[in-house]
Every structure is written in structure tokens, then in C-alpha cells.
Amino acid sequence: MNDEQVPDEGSDDEDLDKALERFRISMDPLIKWQQNVFPSISRMLQESAAFRLNLAKNFPKIVPPLVTEVTQFQKQLQGMSTFNSSLRALIESVNRAYAPQWEGIFESISDFQSRIFPENWEGVIRPGVDEFESLLIDEGIALMWVPGPKVIQALLDASTPAERRRVISRRWKGIVADCETVLIDVTHPRLQGSRKFGLDCVRALKEGHTAPAQALAGNLLDSILRTNFDNAARLEVTRNNFKKNGVRFNLDDYKIRAAFTLAPVWCAHAKYRTEDGDPIPRTFGRHPTTHAVSRAQYSRINAVMGLMLVTSVIKFFDMEME
Known part of the structure; x- marks a missing residue:
């Protein structure tokens, strides 16, 4: 009787951990910003140039729900016992799409604060x-x-x-x-x-x-x-x-x-x-x-x-x- 070929499940688990870690790294700045900075910065936005472009008006509506969705998505992924290539590809695409955007957003936030606080x-x-x-x-x-x-x-x-x-x-x-x-x-x-x-x-x-x-x-x-x-x-x-x-x-x-x-x-x-x-x-x-x-x-x-x-x-x- 020939031994059956057992798939290497450890490889998928390792890929899952790596992908989740990259996802966490790309999303954590948003989570932390919403928790620690958003309550005060939302008022600062009202005097920024971005406010005149309607960014401040949309941020308070968009960011908290987005943070909630991201948090729930993370929890769902962490509770999964299997991980297939299509899901892995999805997370990788999210990492690639959002990481540069977060970086630009936080640079803009720093600029907002500089407009509020004097030299x-x-x-x-x-x-x-x-x-x-x-x-x-x-x-x-x-x-x-x-x-x-x-x-x-x-x-x-x-x-x-x-x-x-x-x-x-x-x-x-x-x-x-x-x-x-x-x-x-x-x-x-x-x-x-x-x-x-x-x-x-x-x-x-x-x-x-x-x-x-x-x-x-x-x-x-x-x-x-x-x-x-x-x-x-x-x-x-x-x-x-x-x-x-x-x-x-x-x-x-x-x-x-x-x-x-x-x-x-x-x-x-x-x-x-x-x-x-x-x-x-x-x-x-x-x-x-x-x-x-x-x-x-x-x-x-x-x-x-x-x-x-x-x-x-x-x-x-x-x-x-x-």
C-alpha cells in the first residue's frame, strides 16, 4: 500500500501568519490614529486647507466605520484555521493598496497640526x-x-x-x-x-x-x-x-x-x-x-x-x- 501524499499544511499556516502580520502593520497606524488622535484632530481639521476641500467633512464620517470594518476583518482572519491562495492574494492586494495611502494621510495630518499650532x-x-x-x-x-x-x-x-x-x-x-x-x-x-x-x-x-x-x-x-x-x-x-x-x-x-x-x-x-x-x-x-x-x-x-x-x-x- 502506497503512502498517501500529505499536503504540507504548515506552509499555508506560515503564509497566513506572514500575510496577517503585513496586514496588521499596514492597518495599525489607522487604528491607533483613530483611537488616540482622531478626537482632537477632527476639530483641528476645521481650520485646515483640507477642510475647504471638504476632506474634514468626510473624514469624521468615513474613518470610524472604516476602522471598525478593518478591525472586524482582522478578527475574522485570525480565527480561520485554513488559508487558500485566493484569500492570501486578496490580503496582499489590500496591503499594497492601502499602505501608501495611510502614509500620505498621516503626512497630511502632521501638516494639519502645523497649521493649527504656531511656530x-x-x-x-x-x-x-x-x-x-x-x-x-x-x-x-x-x-x-x-x-x-x-x-x-x-x-x-x-x-x-x-x-x-x-x-x-x-x-x-x-x-x-x-x-x-x-x-x-x-x-x-x-x-x-x-x-x-x-x-x-x-x-x-x-x-x-x-x-x-x-x-x-x-x-x-x-x-x-x-x-x-x-x-x-x-x-x-x-x-x-x-x-x-x-x-x-x-x-x-x-x-x-x-x-x-x-x-x-x-x-x-x-x-x-x-x-x-x-x-x-x-x-x-x-x-x-x-x-x-x-x-x-x-x-x-x-x-x-x-x-x-x-x-x-x-x-x-x-x-x-x-
Whole structure:
């Protein structure tokens, strides 16, 4: 009796594993992007050139279902015990078709982010919006246009508000220089007066006049908002009743560059009333800077934070106004 020829099933299994691995490699970037980046990037897309070409409108509808289909397909393939040549050819064609497209898509996403974040974010490991929302809304740290990338990265890497204030304290000279560079570059005719007073803040800090620098920064911020916003818009970004009603600044109410610029403005306008017996805050605030001149409120860190904030707002208007 002749021995029957037994097909080498191991070869098919090995081909299956290799094909699945290539498929996983080509699809995983999409899966990870949808899980980790898509929630924040979808809002960023709204200000990109691609949005004007209707890409952003279609991405939110197309990508999640596509990811679901890909995930289900992967699970089905992994549960198969046999693998034939036609199916193998199908997966190989999917790999060839989609891998180059994903690469182009992710390059475009990187370009989208660069259109949203100013030059001072170049080289910074960009977190999701939720990861640095607290820095903007709760701590009032300006991050748009100033400070420079190394300082931003150090602020993001710090784990507590106290650590972030120490970062500002240690690097204050570099931050002041960053603000000076940005203010010098402000070109809009309507902002030249604000630009000059901003540079006066820079000069005062460089010469060691911390208190005058903070006082000027606080009042300059108020002047800029009153000059460039109507009363309703100004009140919207300065009416901070968080202590009373627990309502925080809502980033979703604004386009993303405006949201990131104005959130620290809202934080700086936290209610402070001497007549109510409020303790003088140690963090920078527009109201205590004006109404509670003291060693508790006035400090070099707060003066630098005030300069950062006013510089960011001036540059925002410089970029936005026709």
C-alpha cells in the first residue's frame, strides 16, 4: 500500500501568519490614529486647507466605520484555521493598496497640526487637547506663539502646577526674550501702540523692575480686549464665575486657535473681591494685579506669566485682523 501524499499544511499556516502580520502593520497606524488622535484632530481639521476641500467633512464620517470594518476583518482572519491562495492574494492586494495611502494621510495630518499650532510648537511632542487643557484653563499658562519649544516641552513634561511655575521661574530670561521676538514681529497698524507697551514690559523685566512690568501687563491686557472686542465678546472671555457656579471655559465654543489663546485670558479673570474677604491669590490674576498690590500677588513669575499672556493675545489679533 502506497503512502498517501500529505499536503504540507504548515506552509499555508506560515503564509497566513506572514500575510496577517503585513496586514496588521499596514492597518495599525489607522487604528491607533483613530483611537488616540482622531478626537482632537477632527476639530483641528476645521481650520485646515483640507477642510475647504471638504476632506474634514468626510473624514469624521468615513474613518470610524472604516476602522471598525478593518478591525472586524482582522478578527475574522485570525480565527480561520485554513488559508487558500485566493484569500492570501486578496490580503496582499489590500496591503499594497492601502499602505501608501495611510502614509500620505498621516503626512497630511502632521501638516494639519502645523497649521493649527504656531511656530513655537515646532518639535514639541503634541498631546491631545485634554492633556494640556488644564494648563490653559486652570493654570492660565499662555502657550500660543510664546514661549519657545523647549519651554513648552518642559511645561508639558512637568507633572504639577508647582513644577510648571518652577519651570517659568528658572527659564524666565529665555521666556522674556521669546516674548520680545514675537512682539517685534507684530505688524498690524492698529496694534502698534499695544506692541510698544508690550516691549515696555519686556524692558522692565530685563532691568529688574518686576512690579511695574506686572502692573503694565495686567492693564495692557484689559486695554487690548476692550479695544479689539465689542463689550459682549469681551465679557464672554473675561466673565469667570468658576468659584460661584463651577462653570469652566469651554474650548469647544471657539475655533481652536482662539480657544487656546483665550482660555488663559479667562483664567486670569477669576473673580477676586477684597470686600468679600477673598484671600489674595499667588497666581497671576487681572483683578488682584489691579486691586491687591501685595507681595503675595506681585512676583517675577507672575510678571512673566502676565507678559506671556499679553504677548499671546497681541499676536493672536495680529494674525486674525485683516
